[in-house]
Every structure is written in C-alpha cells, then in structure tokens.
Amino acid sequence: MSSISGETKYVVFKIDNEYYGIDINNVKSIERIQDFTRVPNAPPYVKGVINLRGEVVPVIDLRMRFELTPRExxxxxxxxxxxxxxxxxxxxxxxxxxxxxxxxxxxxxxxxVKENISEDFINGIGKQNGNLIILIDIEKVIGHKEIEQVS
Structure with a gap:
C-alpha cells in the first residue's frame, strides 16, 4: 500500500490519454505556453528556460522525460x-x-511494470470516479542534479 494517507489535493494534468497528478503543495501556478530559450548541454528532456515574472525558470518536457512520442x-x-x-x-x-x-x-x-514511465517516478495510482490517475513523485521526475546545472 502507498504511504499516502488522509485526503490529499492533486493538480491533475494530461499527457496523451493518461491522467497524472502532482501534490498541490508542490504547485505554484499553471501558465500558458511562452517562448523557451534553449540551454546548451542540458539533458534532452529540458525544453529550455522561460522568463516568469522576472525569474529564469527551467522547463522540463514531461513527454520526453517519460520517453513518450513528441507532440507539437x-x-x-x-x-x-x-x-x-x-x-x-x-x-x-x-x-x-x-x-x-x-x-x-x-x-x-x-x-x-517497466514500460514508458519508470516506476521510480510513480508514488501511486489514484482512483476517482472510475478514472485512474498516476500520482507522480515530482522530486524523482525532476532529477535535481541535472536541473541544478541548468538553473
């Protein structure tokens, strides 16, 4: 059984036809797409950096991080x-x-099961109203060593 207990709020998002959730305590905001600045020698899943209200923020493409087919x-x-x-x-x-x-x-x-998304990235599978939501471990998805080099 998962270590998640009590009731937790998640921000739910979609990649392909799958639903994923991130603990709301880790989420600051949800932004529309803006221009990225590429970062030389960054891991392939780092899309680049953006200027978010005066702060430089690295952006990870979760499709690439989860080894899924790229999409426009x-x-x-x-x-x-x-x-x-x-x-x-x-x-x-x-x-x-x-x-x-x-x-x-x-x-x-x-x-x-090891298929497209590494089980290391998953905290658990949430069930709500007949839907399955993959609850991701954001710390493992991000990979601190790679991101610290970019930020």
Whole structure:
C-alpha cells in the first residue's frame, strides 16, 4: 500500500490519454505556453528556460522525460510551475484539467511494470470516479542534479 494517507489535493494534468497528478503543495501556478530559450548541454528532456515574472525558470518536457512520442505544442499545452527543495521548475504538459482530492484509501501502490514511465517516478495510482490517475513523485521526475546545472 502507498504511504499516502488522509485526503490529499492533486493538480491533475494530461499527457496523451493518461491522467497524472502532482501534490498541490508542490504547485505554484499553471501558465500558458511562452517562448523557451534553449540551454546548451542540458539533458534532452529540458525544453529550455522561460522568463516568469522576472525569474529564469527551467522547463522540463514531461513527454520526453517519460520517453513518450513528441507532440507539437497547442492552445491546450500548459507549463505547471512547481517548487521542489527551493528550486522552481516548469513542467510542460499536454493540458491541465483540475484540482481533485483523493483519499489515501483510494491510492494503490505503483505497478511493478517497466514500460514508458519508470516506476521510480510513480508514488501511486489514484482512483476517482472510475478514472485512474498516476500520482507522480515530482522530486524523482525532476532529477535535481541535472536541473541544478541548468538553473
């Protein structure tokens, strides 16, 4: 069983046809797409940096991080700004949908299957209204060593 207990709020977003959730306590804001500045020698999944209200913020393309097929950005694409260990990072997603609450009893342990997304990135699988929501471990997804080099 997952270590998640009680009721937790998650920001839910979509990549392809899958729903993912990030603990709302890590989310600062959700932004529309803006121009990226590429960073030389950054990992391939780092899209670049953006200027967010005077701050330079690195942006990770979650499609590339999860080794999914690249897709053109569109009007639904969003950048979710998160704080992890005092580092501000942007997460590029296909769309952001809502904030939901999930009870700890509605969260199962991650599956022991290695396919597109590494199980290391998953905290658990939330169930709500018949939908499955992959709850990601934002610290592991970000990979601090790589991001500290960019920021």
């Amino acid at each position: 950005l569109d009007s639904n694409s969003r950048i979710i700004i998160v704080f992890v260990n005092e580092i501000q990072i942007g997460l590029l997603v296909d769309s952001s949908s809502e904030v939901i609450e999930i009870n700890g009893e509605d969260v199962d342990s991650p599956p022991i």
